[in-house]
Amino acid sequence: MTDDYTLIIPTYNRSRLLMALLRFLAAEGADFPIMVLDSSNAEHRVRNRALAAQSVLKLEYVEYDEDTHPFDKFRDGVHRVQTPLGSMCADDDLVFVDGIRRCIRHLHENPDVCVAHGYYFTFLDQGANGIDLTAMLYFTPGIDNDEPLWRLRTLLRSYQALTYGIYRTPVLQSVFDGVQQVQSLLARELLSGALSVVRGKIARLKCFYGGRSHNPSEKYSHWHPLEWLITNPREFLEEYGRYRNILLCALTQLSTNKFSLAETERIVDLIHVFYVIVHAPRESHDFILDRVMAGYDLEEFWSDPAIQNPLVMAHYATPGTLSGRADGKNRLRRWTSQVVQNVLSGRSRLQPVTEEEMTWPKTVTTQTRIYRMHKNFLDFEPKELIFSGPDDIRALLASLDHYTADIR
Secondary structure, eight states, rough: OGEEEEEEEEEEEEEHHHHHHHHHHHTTOOOOEEEEOOOOOOHHHHHHHHHHHHOSOEEEEEEEEEOOOHHHHHHHHHOOOSEEEEEEEOOTEEEOHHHHHHHHHHHHHTTTTTEEEEEEEEEEEOOGGGGGEEEEEOOOOOOOSSSHHHHHHHHHTTOOOOOOOOOEEEHHHHHHHHHOOOSHHHHHHHHHHHHHHHEEEEEEEEEEEEEEOOSSOOOOOOOSHHHHHHHHHHHHHHHHHHHHHHHHHHTTOOTTTOSSSHHHHHHHHHHHHHHHHHHOOOGHHHHHHHHHTTTTTTTGTTTHHHHHHHHHHHHOOOOOSSOOOOHHHHHHHHHHHHHHHHHOOSSSOOOOOOGGGGGEEEEEOSOOOOEEOHHHHHGGGGGGTOSSSHHHHHHHHHHHHHHHOOOO
């Protein structure tokens, strides 16, 4: 089944983390083609060549000049894919082989779905000090409306990236052809998702699919809409114009779009206005304007909790994912804590827990390492769809035991 799928791993100067990911995939039984796209410097490139030569995986190693733009590398890589399905995974992240297989099966069985993925979490690898499972990152329901504008509305209403889902290869290739026409990271990410939902339905399967690393990455600019609006609103609007034209062109070519051109333009603009509003919380309004009018640079105040906390709360209060009922949340909180305590104590049945047991993070020690599971990872409603009991947590941690960035 997995011979019709290719995993693409772009890498840049992170040979140790690339080794950890490939080691993890091999231990999890990956039997599908893997393509490593390497634009690293000479030191890391030597390590990566040796790693590719020694790998037991079906691995193709492709080299690029060190100054290759990441999206040029991505586009070239996806056009090299020879299988009907493909996806990407960053070199510092991880993806679960079982989740990949489930997504492949779902795409085979549902021809109107163009992207399939599961649930993602964030993790922090602290070496000898263990791994923190910090939060649930991508968890919104699938998008299965028949009309492309409705699918776009659903994506942008509670946006979570589709970048690392499993795509039908022609869709993936057309998406990366489209995003070459804009320059900013924000427009490229949003356009990749928007063009995807224009092309077809999106499936969110009830399984863990990927882990996104919390370790420091490259510094981003023009990635978050609020950050860009603070620094250069005119430039933001000019890029939106380019983005908008590409998206409208894709929409107007579809027979399934039942709206006129004028209606399509108006709806697309409204969808994006509300997207920006969600990412510019009112709680931060005075704080931002006070500092801008006082002459502060963005770097001097962007990381302040007065901005970041409301943005985080907006993410975890995504419409359509939480019940909004206090009794339901309280039941889940008790259920989650009981599941974790069963893992800790070996109990096979749900039993009442004490207030002391409700503290966070929850710590579980395996033969390999210590895991600290934080509140935003476990005490969160979508997990009710994934964790049916203690065995599911044990299975997740057993897989994560295979991930190690220690060079040995």
